[in-house]
Amino acid sequence: VAKKTAYSSLDNSLQSFGGGLGTLTVLGAETNLGEAGNRFGSVVNIGDGSSLIAESSSGDGGVFRITTVTDVYTIDKVRVDAVGLASLNTATAMQDAQLKSNVVINGAELRNLNGNLEIATQTVASLVTNANSFAASAVAGANANALSTLNSNNTITLTNAELSGSDVRLLAGQTYDRVTNQLSTMARADMTTISLAGISIPVVSSEVFENNAI
Numbered sequence: 001v002a003k004k005t006a007y008s009s010l011d012n013s014l015q016s017f018g019g020g021l022g023t024l025t026v027l028g029a030e031t032n033l034g035e036a037g038n039r040f041g042s043v044v045n046i047g048d049g050s051s052l053i054a055e056s057s058s059g060d061g062g063v064f065r066i067t068t069v070t071d072v073y074t075i076d077k078v079r080v081d082a083v084g085l086a087s088l089n090t091a092t093a094m095q096d097a098q099l100k101s102n103v104v105i106n107g108a109e110l111r112n113l114n115g116n117l118e119i120a121t122q123t124v125a126s127l128v129t130n131a132n133s134f135a136a137s138a139v140a141g142a143n144a145n146a147l148s149t150l151n152s153n154n155t156i157t158l159t160n161a162e163l164s165g166s167d168v169r170l171l172a173g174q175t176y177d178r179v180t181n182q183l184s185t186m187a188r189a190d191m192t193t194i195s196l197a198g199i200s201i202p203v204v205s206s207e208v209f210e211n212n213a214i
Contacts, residue, residue: 001071002033002040008075012132013093018082023137028092028145029076034099039153041070041100041123048107048160054115061115064165065176070101070152072125079132087137092145093129095185100153105161117165120176121154121212127185133192133200140198148185151209158214173212183208 013029034040044066046052056062076093101121110117131144154173174180189202 002074004031004074008077012077012079015079016081018087019084021085023082023084023087025080025082025088026090027078027080028094029078031074031076031095033072033097036098039098039100041102042068043100043102043104044068046105046108046110050108052109053111053113055113056115061166062112063115063118064110064112065118066103067120067176068101068103068122070099070123070125072097072099075128077130077132081134083136085137086139087135088141089133089135090143091131091133093131094145094147095127095129096149097125097127098151099123099125102153102155102157104157106159107161109162111162112165115165116167116169117163118169118171118176119156120171120174121156122173122175122179122181123152123154124182125150125152125184129186130188130190132190135192135198136194137198138196140193140195142191142193142198143201143203144189144191145203146187146189147203147205148187149207150183150185152181152183152211154181154212156214170214172214173210181210181212183210
């Protein structure tokens with residue numbers, strides 16, 4: 001579980017105000033969770049030679065269940081205000097989350113002698129970025145960048161594995177009761193420029209990549 005909301009849910013993560021004959025302000029907040037070769041999240045590894053056997057005395061049988069859930073919620077908000085004869089502002093809020101929710105079974109035996117065997121992997125993630133720029137100058141230039149990238153990898157990997165049960169259910173990208181991944185990103189740029197000569201450049205990108213595989 002990763003949550004970054006304490007500072008930004010109700011207020012800005014970073015905020016700057018400048019005033020003068022000439023102002024130059026560059027302000028940015030960046031959050032990175034994991035990377036392509038080392039993702040953030042949850043993994044269950046059951047290694048070679050392991051034997052996990054469930055047996056229930058109940059007449060209805062029992063459930064043998066292995067689940068992984070990765071839960072992420074982050075908010076980054078940046079605001080830059082400037083007043084002067086000439087001003088140049090850049091506000092950037094950027095998030096990148098490389099996530100995993102995986103079960104890996106290699107050379108192991110998993111058996112439920114009188115019930116179901118269930119293996120499930122799921123990701124719940126929400127990324128929010130907001131960049132705000134305000135400039136009031138005779139000559140003004142402003143840039144606001146809001147960038148969110150979410151990459152979710154939910155896999156069940158079986159290598160020389162023995163699985164048995166009344167029903168064997170393999171669910172990648174969902175919970176055992178079939179609630180699918182909950183993935184969202186939001187990127188927003190708000191800009192106000194008041195000037196005799198000015199330019200405003202908003203850059204917004206919101207991307208979600210999802211891989212569910214068995």
